[in-house]
Amino acid sequence: MLPLSVALKLNDLISFDRNRLSDSQKHLPQGRVISKAECEKLIPGLTIDGLTGAAVFYDAQMYNSxxxxxxxxxxxxxxxxxxxxxxxxxxxxxxxxxxxxxxxxxxxxxxxxxxxxxxxxxxxxxxxxxxxxxxxxxxxxxxxGLAQAMNVITRPLFKDYAVGLPGKGRFWFVSPWRGKSMIGTWQGVEAQHPDEFQISEASIQGFINEINEAYPPAKLTREDVLFVHQGQLPYKGIDPKTGEPKMLxxxxxxxxxxxxxxxxxxxxxxxxxxxxxxxxxxxxxxxxxWGQTSPPSVSAKTPLYGGEIADFSAFLRREITTKQSEGFPEETIRSLVYNYGSVYEDVLGYLKKFPQPSSSDDAVLKAQVLYAVDCEMAQTLSDVVFRRTELGSAGELEQSSVQLCAETMANLLNWSQTKLQQELQQVWKINEHHTPILSGV
Ligand SMILES: Cc1cc2nc3c(=O)[nH]c(=O)nc-3n(C[C@H](O)[C@H](O)[C@H](O)COP(=O)(O)OP(=O)(O)OC[C@H]3O[C@@H](n4cnc5c(N)ncnc54)[C@H](O)[C@@H]3O)c2cc1C
Missing domain, CATH: 3.50.50.60 (FAD/NAD(P)-binding domain)
Known part of the structure; x- marks a missing residue:
C-alpha cells in the first residue's frame, strides 16, 4: 500500500493549487488509502489476485462537453x-x-x-x-497516426463512486453518467479515413468482454450498452509488450x-x-x-459564457425556488442550470414567444430548440438532439421528444415533410447504432 500512499501524496503536491477557486463546491478533497475489506465492501465481487487495498481520490467530471x-x-x-x-x-x-x-x-x-x-x-x-x-x-x-477510441454507456454498475478497474495493460474507469455508467476509454488501431470512421460491432463486443473479465459481477451484454461515444485520437505506434496503441x-x-x-x-x-x-x-x-509578443492571456481567469456563478449550490437553490413559484418543476430548472449555467434564462425567454406561454416540459424543450437554432447555429435535428440539448446524451431517446424537436425545427426552417422524415431517420440511425461521432459542433 506504500506506493499508493506515495502516489496520492504526489498527486496532492502536483495539484497543490487545485482549490484556488472561491466556490467551495469546486474544491477537491485529499485522497486516502483504504483497506482490502473496505474496498471489497465498496466494490463487491472483485476478483483481483493479491489485492491488498485501494485508493480513494477525487477528480472533476464535465457535465456536458x-x-x-x-x-x-x-x-x-x-x-x-x-x-x-x-x-x-x-x-x-x-x-x-x-x-x-x-x-x-x-x-x-x-x-x-x-x-x-x-x-x-x-x-x-x-x-x-x-x-x-x-x-x-x-x-x-x-x-x-490515428487510433480509435470509445466509451460505452451501460446500465449502472456502481452508484456513488467512479471506479478504476485494472484490465489487461490498462485501467477501465467506470464513471457515473446520467444515472447510468460510462466506461472507457477503449483504444484500438484500424486504418480508417475519418470520413468513413465507425467503431465495429466486433470491437464493441471485445470491449464488453474485457470489462466482464476485469469485473465479472458486471455480466454486461451488448443489450446493456445504451450508447457508444467514439472518435479517433493521435497515436505514436503499437506497444510491442501489450499490443495496445501508444497514444500521443x-x-x-x-x-x-x-x-x-x-x-x-x-x-x-x-x-x-x-x-x-x-x-x-x-x-x-x-x-x-509575426515577430511580436502576445498580450497577456486572460482566459485562465475569465469565466466562460454561462459560467458567471460564484457559488453554484447557492445559485441553483435560488433559481429553483424562484422558478418553482412561477410553476416550473425543480428538475427542469436543475437540468437547465446544469446545461446552460448562468444564461439559462435566455432559453426560458423563448417561452414568451409562444401564443400560450407554459412551464410544461414540452414547452421548455421547444424553447431549447428555438434557442439552438436562433443562437447556436443548429441546422439539423442531430445537432439539436446530440449536440445542443441533453436529449441524446445517454441513449434511450424518447420518441415523443424527438418528434417534438423535429416538428419545431421543421416550422422554423421551413422543412418539407420529406426533409423532416430524413432528419428523423438520421437521428434514429445514429441512435440505433448507438454511435455518435465525437467531432463537430
Ligand atoms: C471516446 C473518447 C473519449 C475521450 N475522453 C476524453 C477525456 O476523458 N478527457 C479529455 O480531456 N479528452 C478526452 N478525449 C479527447 C478529446 O475528445 C479530444 O482531445 C478533443 O476532442 C480534440 O479536440 P480538437 O478540437 O483538436 O479536435 P476535434 O474535437 O476532433 O474537432 C475538429 C473539428 O474540425 C472540424 N473539421 C474537420 N475537417 C474540417 C474542414 N475541412 N473544414 C472545417 N472544419 C473541419 C471537424 O468537423 C471538428 O469539428 C476523448 C476522445 C474520445 C474519442
Missing part, C-alpha cells in the same frame, strides 16, 4: 470573433508558398467563398492530415514556416481538459510568427 464547447464559441463571439458552422475548408489561398487564407464551401448550398487571413490555424482534429493535404506543394511532414500524450503545435510555408500553423490536441492551455500557447506562437 458539447455544451462546454458551445460556451467557448459564445465567449469567442462576445470577444469579437466571427464564427460559422457547416463551412468546410476545401483549399488554401496561397501567394506562392505563403498561406494567405482558406477556400471554403457551404455544406448545405455548395456555395464556395474565400476567407483571407494573416495566419491560418488548422485545428481539424482527426482531419489534420486531409486538411494539410490541400496545401500546394505538399509539405514533407509526418502523417499523424502531448499536444503538438507546428508552425509550417519551418517547412517553408509561412502563415500556417497546425494544432493537434490530445485532451479536451488541456484545450484552454493549448489555445493560449497557440496564440503565443501566432504572435511569435
Amino acid at each position: 458539447e455544451r462546454l464547447t458551445l460556451a467557448f464559441l459564445h465567449s469567442a463571439v462576445e470577444a469579437g470573433a466571427n464564427i460559422s458552422n457547416y463551412t468546410k475548408v476545401t483549399g488554401f489561398l496561397q501567394d506562392k508558398n505563403r498561406i494567405t487564407g482558406v477556400k471554403v464551401t457551404d455544406v448545405f448550398t455548395g456555395n464556395c467563398f474565400e476567407i483571407q487571413a494573416k495566419t491560418v490555424i488548422n485545428t481539424s482534429g482527426p482531419w489534420v492530415n486531409s486538411v494539410l493535404g490541400l496545401v500546394q506543394p505538399q509539405p514533407d511532414v509526418h502523417q499523424m 500524450k502531448q499536444y503538438q503545435i507546428r508552425d509550417f514556416a519551418q517547412e517553408g510555408l509561412p502563415g500556417l500553423i497546425s494544432v493537434v490536441g490530445v485532451k479536451y481538459t488541456t484545450a484552454r492551455d493549448v489555445a493560449q500557447k497557440t496564440i503565443d506562437q501566432v504572435f511569435k510568427s
Whole structure:
C-alpha cells in the first residue's frame, strides 16, 4: 500500500493549487488509502489476485462537453470573433508558398467563398492530415497516426463512486453518467479515413468482454450498452509488450514556416481538459510568427459564457425556488442550470414567444430548440438532439421528444415533410447504432 500512499501524496503536491477557486463546491478533497475489506465492501465481487487495498481520490467530471464547447464559441463571439458552422475548408489561398487564407464551401448550398487571413490555424482534429493535404506543394511532414477510441454507456454498475478497474495493460474507469455508467476509454488501431470512421460491432463486443473479465459481477451484454461515444485520437505506434496503441500524450503545435510555408500553423490536441492551455500557447506562437509578443492571456481567469456563478449550490437553490413559484418543476430548472449555467434564462425567454406561454416540459424543450437554432447555429435535428440539448446524451431517446424537436425545427426552417422524415431517420440511425461521432459542433 506504500506506493499508493506515495502516489496520492504526489498527486496532492502536483495539484497543490487545485482549490484556488472561491466556490467551495469546486474544491477537491485529499485522497486516502483504504483497506482490502473496505474496498471489497465498496466494490463487491472483485476478483483481483493479491489485492491488498485501494485508493480513494477525487477528480472533476464535465457535465456536458458539447455544451462546454458551445460556451467557448459564445465567449469567442462576445470577444469579437466571427464564427460559422457547416463551412468546410476545401483549399488554401496561397501567394506562392505563403498561406494567405482558406477556400471554403457551404455544406448545405455548395456555395464556395474565400476567407483571407494573416495566419491560418488548422485545428481539424482527426482531419489534420486531409486538411494539410490541400496545401500546394505538399509539405514533407509526418502523417499523424490515428487510433480509435470509445466509451460505452451501460446500465449502472456502481452508484456513488467512479471506479478504476485494472484490465489487461490498462485501467477501465467506470464513471457515473446520467444515472447510468460510462466506461472507457477503449483504444484500438484500424486504418480508417475519418470520413468513413465507425467503431465495429466486433470491437464493441471485445470491449464488453474485457470489462466482464476485469469485473465479472458486471455480466454486461451488448443489450446493456445504451450508447457508444467514439472518435479517433493521435497515436505514436503499437506497444510491442501489450499490443495496445501508444497514444500521443502531448499536444503538438507546428508552425509550417519551418517547412517553408509561412502563415500556417497546425494544432493537434490530445485532451479536451488541456484545450484552454493549448489555445493560449497557440496564440503565443501566432504572435511569435509575426515577430511580436502576445498580450497577456486572460482566459485562465475569465469565466466562460454561462459560467458567471460564484457559488453554484447557492445559485441553483435560488433559481429553483424562484422558478418553482412561477410553476416550473425543480428538475427542469436543475437540468437547465446544469446545461446552460448562468444564461439559462435566455432559453426560458423563448417561452414568451409562444401564443400560450407554459412551464410544461414540452414547452421548455421547444424553447431549447428555438434557442439552438436562433443562437447556436443548429441546422439539423442531430445537432439539436446530440449536440445542443441533453436529449441524446445517454441513449434511450424518447420518441415523443424527438418528434417534438423535429416538428419545431421543421416550422422554423421551413422543412418539407420529406426533409423532416430524413432528419428523423438520421437521428434514429445514429441512435440505433448507438454511435455518435465525437467531432463537430
Ligand atoms: C471516446 C473518447 C473519449 C475521450 N475522453 C476524453 C477525456 O476523458 N478527457 C479529455 O480531456 N479528452 C478526452 N478525449 C479527447 C478529446 O475528445 C479530444 O482531445 C478533443 O476532442 C480534440 O479536440 P480538437 O478540437 O483538436 O479536435 P476535434 O474535437 O476532433 O474537432 C475538429 C473539428 O474540425 C472540424 N473539421 C474537420 N475537417 C474540417 C474542414 N475541412 N473544414 C472545417 N472544419 C473541419 C471537424 O468537423 C471538428 O469539428 C476523448 C476522445 C474520445 C474519442
